Amino acid sequence: MIFETSTQVRFAHVDPAGIVFYPRYFEMVNGAVEDWFAQSLGASFKTMHIDGGYGTPTVKLEVTFLSPSRLGDELTIRITPRVLGRTSCHINVVFTGEGRDRLNADIVLVCMDLNDHKARPWPDFIREKIAAQLVEAPSQA
């Protein structure tokens, strides 16, 4: 299953060249992952961080910026979980607008205990939800 959310390119996102300053894309990515956890996996970042004492930092990412985004662009963000490990999860994130992909990101999240900052297994209720959403990556042959 693919989780879908949307965002708008704000004045705060755009650089002097008139296009999104790429660190701002990662704020949008992080917001989309927040939405995925809250709306689709049943775990808000508040519940996780404040009440549960665990978080889900990004440990690896590969991103290709495919075409620029400009002030006012409406973007669709799609999150597809690809691989689920005991303490990690690989997701693919694509930003699209007006039929053009803007960026394609492969991201590895881990479940981290906030007390010792070490990886820990996903809580079962999150694991089950992610497992049910897994979509195999298309073969690149």
Next chain:
Amino acid sequence: MIFETSTQVRFAHVDPAGIVFYPRYFEMVNGAVEDWFAQSLGASFKTMHIDGGYGTPTVKLEVTFLSPSRLGDELTIRITPRVLGRTSCHINVVFTGEGRDRLNADIVLVCMDLNDHKARPWPDFIREKIAAQLVEAPSQA
């Protein structure tokens, strides 16, 4: 040749988990690339963007976050150019502090004309400087 600069983990960089929020690392990466261009390649972003009408957006990045950084950490940032194309440049960026690597990034920059947002050849004076600094990536055999 390896370009080296430094930064400090600021309150503005740190998340509720007490570690650097990863989009803030990319602001630091961008700042380090700015320093590299201004201090080592002889082209400030002001000169490039405002006077020259060209910029150097990031089109691809692969980043591994190796260990967390905390408020107050002093970080050394090293930039090594690896491959120089007609309109692009591959660089490796490493953040280190207290003997621990924090992140390792392989980044592809392009030289972009700000009028038509298309790739253009590097100006000669930049090309020559980068060419003189190229360091082959260590073989991974």
Next chain:
Amino acid sequence: MIFETSTQVRFAHVDPAGIVFYPRYFEMVNGAVEDWFAQSLGASFKTMHIDGGYGTPTVKLEVTFLSPSRLGDELTIRITPRVLGRTSCHINVVFTGEGRDRLNADIVLVCMDLNDHKARPWPDFIREKIAAQLVEAPSQA
């Protein structure tokens, strides 16, 4: 008339103390002003900046942070225009959540020509819309 929009406190907004880092509030304020212009005054920032060659920078602000906001809080933002000048506009902005005001801001915007960075009169269609929305500040006697 009071313009109303809403926002959510994101992971990206929150500091190590668990509350909104105040510069992030101003990103939210700016986003709310963007929404006001686009949705209520008929002028998106894209239309203004890119097509029209004018913008509306903030020249003065007085802000009181009344109570902290935490990760996940849903906030209502209200914008009330108070005074309309030839080239400026005074607005009041209030953030509220769960019955508590979080911040109260009095902000002066100007209409600025982006070519010479000088103040210019508001376009008539914006002036008329703002004029129709003006609400006198409550007397503080």
Next chain:
Amino acid sequence: MIFETSTQVRFAHVDPAGIVFYPRYFEMVNGAVEDWFAQSLGASFKTMHIDGGYGTPTVKLEVTFLSPSRLGDELTIRITPRVLGRTSCHINVVFTGEGRDRLNADIVLVCMDLNDHKARPWPDFIREKIAAQLVEAPSQA
């Protein structure tokens, strides 16, 4: 006594209009206050937040943006403590570059206990340092 530090206008600070996006000024203000505490008052934010369990949030600010700052500008930031209360401190912050003041801010900081998010008295060693630096505001008669 006036504490002085400096900063440079980075690509990350600048908006599509070519000038500093004002929320970024507050990141610079916060960084300058961090420097003041660490370098002049003997209390780094790390020591305060992580080890000491207290912080110093901003509760009120009045800012006038006097002239725009552009990519590459070198700015001097001056912090002058004006009034010291039991749990609060009023400071004046001025950004200057090339003889032009860019912004003038009057800011009220409080000392806050991070456990209950309530105001608490300044630690004595900070109070003494601030007290020794107080400079009365010039009369506006």
